[in-house]
Amino acid sequence: MTTAISGIELANQIKASFAEAVLEGDERAVILRSEYLTQVASFLKTTPGLEFDYLSHVTAVDYLDYFEVIYHITSLAHNHSAVIKVKTPDRDNPEVPSVASVWCGANLQEREVYDLMGVTFLEHPNLKRVLLWEGFPGHPLRKDFLTLEGKSPWQTIEPLEEGHHVL
């Protein structure tokens, strides 16, 4: 059984090396300051006892006030997993450092997040849209995508009557 390392425990370990890096740690996840993300990532990957060598999953959630970028990491050797998160409050220009230099599995996944959620990953080797085409207006997984003035590709469709779903 993969043991999920609690965020509080992991936060303490990270704080020992990077005192400033942790914003908060709860039972599920550690929330990091974004400027420390790359350093903490390589710390998590290389520290004996942790050795999170497998980045299983990268995604982002739009909480309207901020974007949360979520990393599910696993250690194949120790069979434990953890969740780290980064918040980026700037809605117009959200930026997070890329972890593709640490786990190259982040390469495509960060491109996907950039494409669909519009989070820019700094120092990513090849940050281009991956599922949608270049020039697609907006980033569809954002919660305000369908209401964006002049950006929605469906804005030319006749508005439906009250009570009907948009989609």
Added chain:
Amino acid sequence: MNLWDYIYNLANIRDRITDWANGLFVGWVVYLLIALVGIVAILIFLVPSLMAFIWIERRLVGRFQVRYGPNRVGPFGILQPVADALKVLAKEALTPADADKWVFWLAPVAIFVPALLVYAVLPFGPRMSFADLNIGILYVVAISSLSAISVFMAGWSSNNKFSLLGAMRAVAQMVSYEVPMVLSILGVIMLAGSLQMSHIVQEQLDRNVWFILIQPLGFMVYFISAVAELNRTPTDIMEAESEIVAGYHTEYSGMKFSLFYLAEYTNALAVSAIISTLFFGGWGTAPILDKLPPWLWFIAKIYFFFAILVWMRGTLPRLRIDQLMGFAWKFLLPLALINLFVTGAEVLVWEEYDLAAGWIIPSMVIINFALAGILIVAWTKLFQLRRAWA
């Protein structure tokens, strides 16, 4: 002469027509008339055969692949090739906008003509060649290598990268496989002492031995090289469907495409016929069975070898280009050369002793089969396709 004599050897029909025409026309008219009769006769054989081949291949491959194959059009789907032909005739023949139009149009013609020309020298029975050239087999080799040019014309003029890749592969492959193919034929020529197709068959019948028995290695090399020239799996790299879509004929459609398609089957038929001629005694058969016309036996052998070609196609994966070229130069060529050398020595012995000496042929058969076995095993150990990792 009764009717059975005409059926037994179709050449008698030709002689009858010649006699009849000689009394009516001047010499060159007779010559032309007989040529026309020959052409019609070959086409009468060829067109139904091609349709039958297409049907046989689709049915056989279907059975290999645990499915039925075509079975809707006519009984057992036997009219499927007719339906296909009608469909293909009705289709639009597209020419890509940036194609080299002249070459693009010429290529299908240029590939079909040599495929047909080979039939001129095939000996369907005693005296039953359209033109029994005294350099028959050389003519076959010369004509069949022409198809490399037309394949390259097709690939180059299509202005398509997949076609170009296919064309480059085709030229490399055809030029390479020409060498072991010719060398393996040389063994047979030395044994027969002639390049004439009918003479090669007659030699085998006179000596009561098919050359496959004396030339097992030569047969193997020829068979593999010929299959490679036919570009059927496992050596269909020039039209490898899963890699370069359809290779040189990616851009062809309609009747132009079907000319390529037909040329492939025409060549397959010709190769089966040449194998039968060179190694399996042509029209000859066991004395008890020669109540049936010889040409029927020849055609039966053609169909048998075509079935083997289909079997190979239904079974084997495809080789990569470097492996295929390595196979030609490192495996087939040395074996063909050794075979040539051994055959030369054997022919010397053959000439030295009386042909009737009963022990000569059996001992040569044993020696050649043992040699072929040893050489193939040794070369397989020495040269492995998967050397890179082994």
Added chain:
Amino acid sequence: MSFKTEPLVVNFGPQHPSTHGVFRMIVSLDGEVITDVEPVMGYLHRGVEKLAEERTYLQNIPFTDRLDYLASMSNNLAYVLAVEKLANIPVSPRAQYLRVIMAELQRIASHAMAVGSFLNDAGAFFTPLMYMFREREKVLDLFEMTCGQRLTYNYMRVGGLSHDIPPEFLPALGKFLDDMPGFIDEYEQLLSENEILLARTKGVGILPPQLAINASVSGPILRGSGVKWDLRKADPYCVYDRFDFDIPVGKAGDSYDRFWVRLQEMRQSVRIIQQAVAQLPQGEVRSQVPATLRPQAGEAYAHIEAPKGELGFYLVSDGSVAPYRFKIRSPSFINLTPLREMMVGYKVADAVIILGSLDIVLGEVDR
């Protein structure tokens, strides 16, 4: 004397017989040798993640059918597991066992397709593919018997299954399980020692284990590289911890090992199903779940070992009837990460083999 040459840039796809859908690779060639590869995807992007935010948790199950359309059962399973984790819904033992049986049958079907089309890419003229189709057909018949569908099953439900298996299912399954190992033997005899196949696939598209882990690949590709990592063992879900089975791993990490691992996994799946059928308890297959499920605000990530690799669903709930965020960790998509590293330096013909050994399904890559 030297010639000035330019690389030949070839578009493999989106319409190409061997890209398994509408995938595109921009391949730069030096003669026949690949010097650069850039994958281009998105031709089948339907915006499932966005659409799911507008629908209830139950309504989203059919969407998951259409991700990896060769393994709908596995997709259903991963999704309902995530919802159950989010809303803390119990599942009856019988439903658990049936889920395992369905997921493993699905693995056999999916691997059959993967192996067959891989050999087709290797140039075998459809024969291996049709043989595998024959076996896949039997699995599809079993599924049709169960839920009436042959491709998009929509069989799993939050809290169990849509309905119990029909009485004729278990005898038919037993016959299938008896026949399957013999068939795999036959298949291995036909091809696994074929010299041409070995020459084509051994040493082609080598993915070293370090790179495999670092690039987050999963499933048979990770195991083909020699990493013994299978979520059924490492993080057992459903009742996988009650079964005895092996994890086949490759040695060299080449295309052949990935092919071989898939064949062996089919054998292991047969073993798992046999044990599951033997242990299958009686009882309900569906627990009481409200039609409009409103999980508490929170998040959940559930992952399973799908045929293609680690399939995960990350759900965020805001307490409403629809998920606030519906994220699919699709194995096919992430397995494409090391594509360039695997292909550069090999020949054009190998590119097709390497892509075939990755076994992508574009419905899942593009979502």
